[in-house]
Amino acid sequence: xxxxxxxxxxxxxxxxxxxxxxxxxxxxxxxxxxxxxxxxxxxxxxxxxxxxxxxxxxxxxxxxxxxxxxxxxxxxxxxxxxxxxxxxxxxxxxxxxxxxxxxxxxxxxxxxxxxxxxxxxxxxxxxxxxxxxxxxxxxxxxxxxxxxxxxxxxxxxxxxxxxxxxxxxxxxxxxxxxxxxxxxxxxxxxxxxxxxxxxxxxxxxxxxxxxxxxxxxxxxxxxxxxxxxxxxxxxxxxxxxxxxxxxxxxxxxxxxxxxxxxxxxxxxxxxxxxxxxxxxxxxxxxxxxxxxxxxxxxxxxxxxxxxxxxxxxxxxxxxxxxxxxxxxxxxxxxxxxxxxxxxxxxxxxxxxxxxxx
Amino acid sequence: xxxxxxxxxxxxxxxxxxxxxxxxxxxxxxxxxxxxxxxxxxxxxxxxxxxxxxxxxxxxxxxxxxxxxxxxxxxxxxxxxxxxxxxxxxxxxxxxxxxxxxxxxxxxxxxxxxxxxxxxxxxxxxxxxxxxxxxxxxxxxxxxxxxxxxxxxxxxxxxxxxxxxxxxxxxxxxxxxxxxxxxxxxxxxxxxxxxxxxxxxxxxxxxxxxxxxxxxxxxxxxxxxxxxxxxxxxxxxxxxxxxxxxxxxxxxxxxxxxxxxxxxxxxxxxxxxxxxxxxxxxxxxxxxxxxxxxxxxxxxxxxxxxxxxxxxxxxxxxxxxxxxxxxxxxxxxxxxxxxxxxxxxxxxxxxxxxxxx
Numbered sequence: 146x147x148x149x150x151x152x153x154x155x156x157x158x159x160x161x162x163x164x165x166x167x168x169x170x171x172x173x174x175x176x177x178x179x180x181x182x183x184x185x186x187x188x189x190x191x192x193x194x195x196x197x198x199x200x201x202x203x204x205x206x207x208x209x210x211x212x213x214x215x216x217x218x219x220x221x222x223x224x225x226x227x228x229x230x231x232x233x234x235x236x237x238x239x240x241x242x243x244x245x246x247x248x249x250x251x252x253x254x255x256x257x258x259x260x261x262x263x264x265x266x267x268x269x270x271x272x273x274x275x276x277x278x279x280x281x282x283x284x285x286x287x288x289x290x291x292x293x294x295x296x297x298x299x300x301x302x303x304x305x306x307x308x309x310x311x312x313x314x315x316x317x318x319x320x321x322x323x324x325x326x327x328x329x330x331x332x333x334x335x336x337x338x339x340x341x342x343x344x345x346x347x348x349x350x351x352x353x354x355x356x357x358x359x360x361x362x363x364x365x366x367x368x369x370x371x372x373x374x375x376x377x378x379x380x381x382x383x384x385x386x387x388x389x390x391x392x393x394x395x396x397x398x399x400x401x402x403x404x405x406x407x408x409x410x411x412x413x414x415x416x417x418x419x420x421x422x423x424x425x426x427x428x429x430x431x432x433x434x435x436x437x438x439x440x441x442x443x444x445x446x447x448x449x450x451x452x453x454x455x456x457x458x459x460x461x462x463x464x465x466x467x468x469x470x471x472x473x474x475x476x477x478x479x480x481x482x483x484x485x486x487x488x489x490x491x492x493x494x495x496x497x498x499x500x501x502x
Numbered sequence: 503x504x505x506x507x508x509x510x511x512x513x514x515x516x517x518x519x520x521x522x523x524x525x526x527x528x529x530x531x532x533x534x535x536x537x538x539x540x541x542x543x544x545x546x547x548x549x550x551x552x553x554x555x556x557x558x559x560x561x562x563x564x565x566x567x568x569x570x571x572x573x574x575x576x577x578x579x580x581x582x583x584x585x586x587x588x589x590x591x592x593x594x595x596x597x598x599x600x601x602x603x604x605x606x607x608x609x610x611x612x613x614x615x616x617x618x619x620x621x622x623x624x625x626x627x628x629x630x631x632x633x634x635x636x637x638x639x640x641x642x643x644x645x646x647x648x649x650x651x652x653x654x655x656x657x658x659x660x661x662x663x664x665x666x667x668x669x670x671x672x673x674x675x676x677x678x679x680x681x682x683x684x685x686x687x688x689x690x691x692x693x694x695x696x697x698x699x700x701x702x703x704x705x706x707x708x709x710x711x712x713x714x715x716x717x718x719x720x721x722x723x724x725x726x727x728x729x730x731x732x733x734x735x736x737x738x739x740x741x742x743x744x745x746x747x748x749x750x751x752x753x754x755x756x757x758x759x760x761x762x763x764x765x766x767x768x769x770x771x772x773x774x775x776x777x778x779x780x781x782x783x784x785x786x787x788x789x790x791x792x793x794x795x796x797x798x799x800x801x802x803x804x805x806x807x808x809x810x811x812x813x814x815x816x817x818x819x820x821x822x823x824x825x826x827x828x829x830x831x832x833x834x835x836x837x838x839x840x841x842x843x844x845x846x847x848x849x850x851x852x853x854x855x856x857x858x859x
Binding site for chain 1: 677
């Protein structure tokens with residue numbers, strides 16, 4: 146059995162569960178490497194992957210004997226087969242934050258499980274701590290992101306549209322080793338930058354506008370996430386105060402992030418400094434990064450008991466937004482270590498001016 | 503109140519529900535045009551949209567007074583506010599196929615609803631029948647897809663990689679009016695084409711190989727979906743029998759698809775013809791297309807009571823796959839009419855040879 150499945154078996158048995166149903170495809174990928182649609186079952190002794198004809202070929206060619214997973218085509222399964230998967234299991238875990246209410250009812254009926262038990266993000270919590278291979282993949286995704294940022298700063302000219310720039314970012318990612326975007330790229334210029342979740346439009350870049358670029362890619366399935374707010378032609382004076390305030394908080398947060406640090410305290414520090422200056426932190430200060438671009442831990446003031454731990458990978462992304470006017474966000478992906486944190490995205494954070502006039 | 507919300511209010515009241523919680527973002531977009539994260543509440547008399555600070559600005563600028571939706575920032579809501587939303591509502595509907603088990607429990611606790619009732623894809627079933635505006639959007643997405651196919655047939659050269667071709671398709675879509683891909687493009691050549699859900703690889707196209715291209719884009723949020731299996735250099739003799747069998751069934755299905763036709767019978771017709779010839783239909787014959795690329799109705803032999811209706815938009819996509827050897831799939835997006843169906847994707851389906859040798 147592979148190491149991650151063994152880890153999960155130990156975990157559930159500590160919680161007095163003899164089996165678990167895993168349905169979240171990201172968790173399945175994490176535990177098995179499989180990307181096929183299906184359900185992973187940890188039965189009392191054996192592991193099963195239930196899938197359909199579309200994926201059987203792929204699954205068989207991905208798994209090895211060492212994975213210790215028996216593959217079943219659901220179209221061959223009988224009612225009895227379903228009942229046998231969790232035979233002699235008193236408590237069976239399920240992902241209550243992924244499984245729909247309808248599916249929960251179906252599980253009860255189909256598998257005849259005595260007690261279907263909530264597992265409270267058990268696997269997602271395990272995913273927070275990255276192993277060496279995972280870190281290497283994220284580092285690679287961040288490296289491609291830095292290279293892309295270099296390319297895009299040379300590429301942007303006043304008069305280009307936001308969409309054009311977003312397309313160029315995507316093109317660069319895909320032709321430089323990334324298999325996919327980690328999320329839809331944000332390129333938001335001028336007053337668009339005041340929307341934290343802006344979508345690239347056909348609006349043209351004008352001189353003196355800030356451009357917030359939030360981008361990331363995937364390498365071997367692992368994500369990167371970086372934001373810079375840059376300037377077209379020149380840096381408008383009125384934005385400097387806010388830019389400096391965001392940057393000061395981003396830099397200070399980097400100093401605070403280390404093994405053992407309280408997530409709540411770090412977030413509150415930024416929230417308070419913004420408040421003192423008359424602004425508000427309207428979104429989370431950061432989030433974990435891995436197979437998903439947004440995953441645990443969430444770096445917010447509401448994360449009461451969260452502690453940063455060695456080998457977590459998280460973002461640090463304070464931002465200030467003046468509705469209808471402009472916004473500034475600066476974000477890095479960082480690796481938490483015993484003594485501090487290491488920037489995995491390394492692009493410059495001083496005023497960056499593109500197509501200088 | 504907009505027409506779609508009025509339609510939903512009538513529907514739920516027919517089922518003796520006085521309110522409904524809508525959480526599925528696609529359903530929210532369908533009903534309101536909003537693309538922001540949040541929850542739509544149909545209370546006893548008023549409609550509410552609960553969202554957070556990140557989206558307030560966008561939401562306010564999208565909605566008009568005619569929408570009849572009151573916007574709330576969740577960070578300002580009290581326990582009492584939540585309890586008041588469904589005051590005097592005996593039964594409140596929810597989307598049991600979208601809402602997680604954890605969220606279901608939270609709803610009960612937060613809104614103090616007497617009876618949270620399953621709505622059995624009520625909104626999704628409404629979405630099956632498209633109005634004129636929706637059809638126009640899908641037509642446009644299909645038009646761009648046909649144009650892209652023309653472009654890509656001229657573009658492909660032996661020696662190019664699958665990824666290169668997939669990237670070119672994406673580039674064409676984005677620079678020709680589509681806002682996004684409808685799904686990750688499939689470009690599967692040679693033995694890769696035997697996987698119905700293949701992902702483009704760095705494998706180079708060789709002469710005599712079939713290439714299955716499954717592609718679609720979005721226009722105003724509405725999707726297109728088309729597949730062609732084309733040939734590099736020449737058509738290998740051994741594939742012709744299977745290609746002709748798939749094409750014959752695709753053409754026959756087009757003739758059967760019309761208002762009033764039984765989905766089960768149409769699917770069984772293809773399943774049986776494949777079986778007689780020694781093959782198997784391993785996936786659905788088709789699916790609805792709209793805001794989602796895969797939506798109701800699902801065209802399969804297991805859809806017992808499904809009937810095609812005027813103004814549904816569905817795909818027709820028979821395929822045969824010989825594991826490790828090759829596969830053929832031919833797919834169109836079609837509009838169901840009173841008397842038949844209209845192909846919205848119109849690309850040629852006879853043997854198409856690219857980079858002819």
